[in-house]
Amino acid sequence: MKLAIVILNWNGKALLEQFLPGVISHSPEADVYVIDNASTDDSVSYLKQHFPDTKVIINSENGGYAKGYNEGLKQIDADIFCLLNNDIAVSENWLHPILKTFKNEPKTAIIQPKILDFKNPDYFEYAGAAGGFIDKYGYPYCRGRIFDTLEQDLQQYNNTTDIFWASGACFFIRAKVFNQLEGFDTHFFAHMEEIDLCWRAKHLNNAITYLPDSKVYHVGGATLSASNPQKTYLNFRNSLFMLVKNTPKPILPLIIARLLLDGLAGIHFLIQFKPKHILSILKAHFHFYLALPLLLKQRKATPKTKTYYTVKSIVWQYFVKNNRKFSQL
Numbered sequence: 001m002k003l004a005i006v007i008l009n010w011n012g013k014a015l016l017e018q019f020l021p022g023v024i025s026h027s028p029e030a031d032v033y034v035i036d037n038a039s040t041d042d043s044v045s046y047l048k049q050h051f052p053d054t055k056v057i058i059n060s061e062n063g064g065y066a067k068g069y070n071e072g073l074k075q076i077d078a079d080i081f082c083l084l085n086n087d088i089a090v091s092e093n094w095l096h097p098i099l100k101t102f103k104n105e106p107k108t109a110i111i112q113p114k115i116l117d118f119k120n121p122d123y124f125e126y127a128g129a130a131g132g133f134i135d136k137y138g139y140p141y142c143r144g145r146i147f148d149t150l151e152q153d154l155q156q157y158n159n160t161t162d163i164f165w166a167s168g169a170c171f172f173i174r175a176k177v178f179n180q181l182e183g184f185d186t187h188f189f190a191h192m193e194e195i196d197l198c199w200r201a202k203h204l205n206n207a208i209t210y211l212p213d214s215k216v217y218h219v220g221g222a223t224l225s226a227s228n229p230q231k232t233y234l235n236f237r238n239s240l241f242m243l244v245k246n247t248p249k250p251i252l253p254l255i256i257a258r259l260l261l262d263g264l265a266g267i268h269f270l271i272q273f274k275p276k277h278i279l280s281i282l283k284a285h286f287h288f289y290l291a292l293p294l295l296l297k298q299r300k301a302t303p304k305t306k307t308y309y310t311v312k313s314i315v316w317q318y319f320v321k322n323n324r325k326f327s328q329l
Contacts, residue, residue, distance in 0.1 A: 001103060003030040003095070004078035007086050008068050010037040013046050015086040015219075020051060026090050029099060030082065031055065035072030037062045065168060066184035066193040073178065081178060083171040087219035089118055097213040098172055101160075109177040109206035110198060112166030113214035116153060123150050125218040128167020130157035130326075131210035132195065135314040137258050138243035140165065140195055143210070143326045146318055151325055158212045164308065166208055168194035170216050177206060185241070185298075187291065191231065192238040199246040203303045229276040236262060237284035244295040248304040259285070261315055 005027055009016060016034070024032055033055045036044050047056050057072045069083060080102055084090075098111055115128040124130060129144030129151075143163075144151045166172075171194055181200050184193040198208055240258060244251060262281055269277040310329075317323045 001080060001099060002078045003080045003082060003099065004033055004076050005030045005082045005084055006033045006035060006069070006073065006076060007084050008035045008037060008065060008072070009039060009043055009086050010062055010068075011039045011041045011043065012086045013039075013041050013043045016043060016047065019087060019089055020054070023084065023088075023090055024051070024054070026092050027095055029095050031078070033057060033072070033076055034086075035059060035068055037064075037068040063186065064189035066188050066190065067186040070183040070186060073175075073183065078175055081173050081175055083168060083173070085169045085218065087118070088170055089217040091215045091217075094214045094216060097211050101209060101211060102172075102174070105207070105209070107205075107207045108209050109174050109201055110166050110208040111172040112163065112208075112210050113170055113216050114153075114157070114210075114212045115167055115170060116215060116217050117150070118217040118219045121217055123152050124157075125169075125220050126150065127169040127218060127220055130212065131161065131163030132165040132167060132198075133311070134164060134195065134309055136309045136312045137254060137261060137315070138239045138247075139261075139314050140192070140239070141311075141314045141326075142167075146314065146324060146326065149318075149324045156327065157210075160212065161210050163208050163210045164202070165195040165198035166210070169218050169220075173197075177201060177204075180204070185245075187294070188238045188241060189234065191234040192242060196238075196242040196245065199242060199308065200302065202308070203246070203305050205305075229274075229280040232277045233280035233284050235284075236265075236281050237288055240284070240288040241291065241295060244292070245298045245302055246304065247308065248306050251299075261313075264315070 034047055035057045037059050038061050047054060057075050059068055059071050101108055112128055112131055114130055115125045117123045117125040124144035126145055129142035132140055132142045134140050143157045185196055266278045266281050317329055323329055
């Protein structure tokens, strides 16, 4: 089974200096690639000088996470792709349980390891934690992280389990499934494209698994921090994109409900004196409605699985019932 670890880089020389040596030393089972997304720093020259055995693929433009990986992976021959952020520290033997599961579980198409906070390793990290889920209205949450509340890792999520989505920070996928799904939807640019891909994989009866025996440590926010209005825009817009594309009928009541819930999110930002984030939500909805004809066309072409949520509203659970931990849902 041929495994390729593929790191997407954009102006991340400092992160490559810090984390790439550990990836190489702890991953003898894999070939390591760096896809450079048209960096303007000296990332490429640094790689060629200091890591001549690492294969570098250079994209002609920064197409974001989605297009960057789609273009780069076309040039890589492997059975398994590991899409790894350039701000991830891996642990010794982290690949063993991953490869064993892919070998023994043919229906498992996508795997996520336990993702802990690099700066505070006793806690789960925002982007993925112990595996992802979504509610009826398309809001994502994780075992170990709901909205901005991060749980301490007390071994409470040390069971291997099925999840709905795996984090793009450290995302293992069978190459044949990635190609069958035609990769990420490039209209997303960045953020939640991995959830959309997982949802489409679920439509085809693929299993997505969380493996706690494999651990990585994520800095997080190295490209866009959680406080960045651009991230707010992408998250709100892209969650609407995937909702229209993937949910079973009827879709109109969900869109109306999302309009109201996103309005409440705007009020929340108003209370926090964050006007730029309010504008980001408005901008997200504006661009969503412009893209609606395309999304409806994609919706018709996508087979649907009826079951995609277990929690009806994570907003209600978190903000009204004050349930801040996954075990309380």
